[in-house]
Amino acid sequence: MLDALMMDRVDFVKLLIEYGVNLHRFLTISRLEELYNTKQGPTNMLLHHLVQDVKQHTLLSGYKITLIDIGLVIEYLIGGAYRSSYTRKTFRALYNNLYRKHKVEKSAALHKSRKKSKEEQNISDDPDSTGFIYPYNDLLVWAVLMKRQKMAMFFWQHGEEATVKAVIACILYRAMAREAKESNMVDDASEELKNYSKQFGQLALDVLEKAFKQNERMAMKLLTYELKNWSNSTCLKLAVSGGLRPFVSHTCTQMLLTDMWMGRLKMRKNSWLKIIISILFPPAILTLEFKSKAEMSHVPQSQDFTWYNGDQNTSTLKENSCQVNESQHFDLKSGLQTLPWTRKVYEFYNAPIVKFWFYTMVYLAFLMLFTYTVLVEMQPQPSVQEWLVIIYIFTNAIEKVREVCVSEPGKFTQKVKVWISEYWNLMETVAIGLFLVGFGFRWGAPPFYTAGRLIYCINIIFWFSRLLDFFAVNQHAGPYVTMIAKMVTNMFYIVIIMAIVLLSFGVARKAILSPKEPPSWTLARDIVFEPYWMIYGEVYASEIDGIQPSCPPGSFLTPFLQAVYLFVQYIIMVNLLIAFFNNVYIDLKSISNNLWKYNRYRYIMTYHEKPWLPPPFILLSHIGLLLRRLCQHQAPNDQEEGDVGLKLYLSKEDLKKLHDFEEQCVEKYFHEKMEDLNCSCEEQIRVTSERDIHLTEEFQRIARRDKKAFLSNQCKEIEENNRMGKTRDLFKKIRDTKGKFHAKMDTIKDRNGMDLTEAEDIKKQWQEYTEELYKKDFHDPDNHEGVITHLEPDILEHEVKWALGSITTNKASGGDGIPVELFQILVDLNPHVPSWTAAHQASLSFTMSR
Incomplete structure (x- = not known):
């Protein structure tokens, strides 16, 4: 098995598995490392470059890649908060113990004997405790990182978790393609990896489509159940982090996101109006409809969700949270039974859509107060409106700190890195920091006091820009926000070119018109000030040909330079920028719907994780969360690493049923693919051709x-x-x-060996052949090209002798009317027949060669 894997022999691996090879016992740490370090079969040099990047130093020749290195590479490729199982503390401890044990046993063996069989060595470094729970998953990752596509496809078809395996393979291949392109490797390598990524992405989408057609609820569970072997994440979360837009835009995923967005509220039309009325008039909450427990069985929940019900143990939550099937019949029968009013209030304020409208309404009120604060005269002591703005921003800053602390990564630096990678989080951080600086200056003396007010005026721009994030939730306005961001990020190179043109003209113009300018920082402003406004149509016509008593030398060049500058900048560069924006708009407009569907997950997760009270009331929610944490008496180490977010915590029995359902969907998918292949036109033509050949034979x-x-x-x-x-x-x-004798001719070919089928071509070939017979020598050895005829065997010599000897008196062997005397003469000439026969056969042989 190990040799077959190293040499990339998929057929042998398949045969060995069919004959009972147990991969759970076969795959160990040492063997998996040997597979990563093998020199046989296809190799991937990109993997060594990636190991160098994560190790941050050059690898020595003969360096042996470890599984810990592979874990770091996987985390680097997937990105975000993903944590590989090879880098966790439990695996590191197991790996270090195995390495020390192997080292000790090896040194002891060298002291005892220099000769030791291979089987005895495998006992020490291959204990049962080093086996992998999901060997097909580990071998799939190995095949992907080693760029062995056929082997990766084979391991994807076997084992469990087919959907998430396809997603992981797609993400890894896509990241490797990006790294290959950035490493200036051969272009074919990057394109090849992209094609592999598309294949696995399509497989994930097809399996999800098949599962959705079979059972909608089970398909949604496939997206959000907890994946123990994949950083305790979910398939949906991995697909979003990997940028699988078609997968996230699928109907199954969107239905699940809609259920997550609405929470337990059961609304269809005018949901925003009902929610706003309920927020402003809380008794209206009791008139709303809510979903039953059975209808929410497929919707993922966080661990804190069960605190309201009194579940304080995480293990109890994971064992009991999915015992929904037992109570589904009760929920369906008691569908008309209403929830208690306290539960209705709790479910209402914890729905992400309610949080969104609640936060939006309070944010608009904050912007109104902030606008009033910067427009009116600032007093030495803050007014009531300014104090409300200050409290809002301070409480919002506390919430941002809480978000960083409760984020998924383990290390604080990684938490900050992942949190700050979100654009709106970065912008809000800058806005809060700038406001704090202005707040500090406003308490100072008049110079600092004025600076503080100016900072307030600049700071409010960031808070107004933050409104665009609220618009992104809308299906119609959201794509336009994305288009604006795409245009701003992609216009960098064009703006650089425009800046070069502007500086070249600005420096020349300033130098000509002001030859006696003293050194000053105002020169930098004067270089770009007037040329910049010329882009928008201000050409300063009065200064082009002004009447001045003493014009500086060379001033006549300024109008000419300005004309050239305006032509290049205003006619060429501005129109090029407009054309570029138009292309971005057209490209994004075609995928705007899928793009908005893909971004929905971020909005939903953002508001699902927020406390239900917005700033400044959010302090009450923080106090409640702190009291809940104290009441649970859970140590920080008790919580599993990465065990946060929205998930379905299934029991072992439910998880087995889900895996069986997924395997059935994969089997049906391949069965349908084979049927489609058999029904295709090309396949029908091939089958018909094979049947024709079979019938002919x-x-x-x-x-x-x-x-x-x-x-x-x-x-x-x-x-x-x-x-x-x-x-x-x-x-x-x-x-x-x-x-009768027929000179049978199989084919007639031209000088190039091509078969002739047309009558005119055959006639022409015979004509050329006859002419060559007269032109060339009869015995010319080179005159053997042209028509090849296959003749039937002629009458043999002994047949002639037998026929002549069988002639009786006055009878000939045939009814052709030939006199018998003629045959008598032939009897007399019988001794000469062999020489004639030989000459006749030589003539026939020559004709056949022609």
């Missing part, structure tokens, strides 16, 4: 059998006539059996 076999039987019967009758002396019947039967 069968007809030829039957014809040969019948001909053999016919000739056998004719020979028996000829022998019977010869024995009985019936000469006339004998020769008649021979003539009928042999038939």
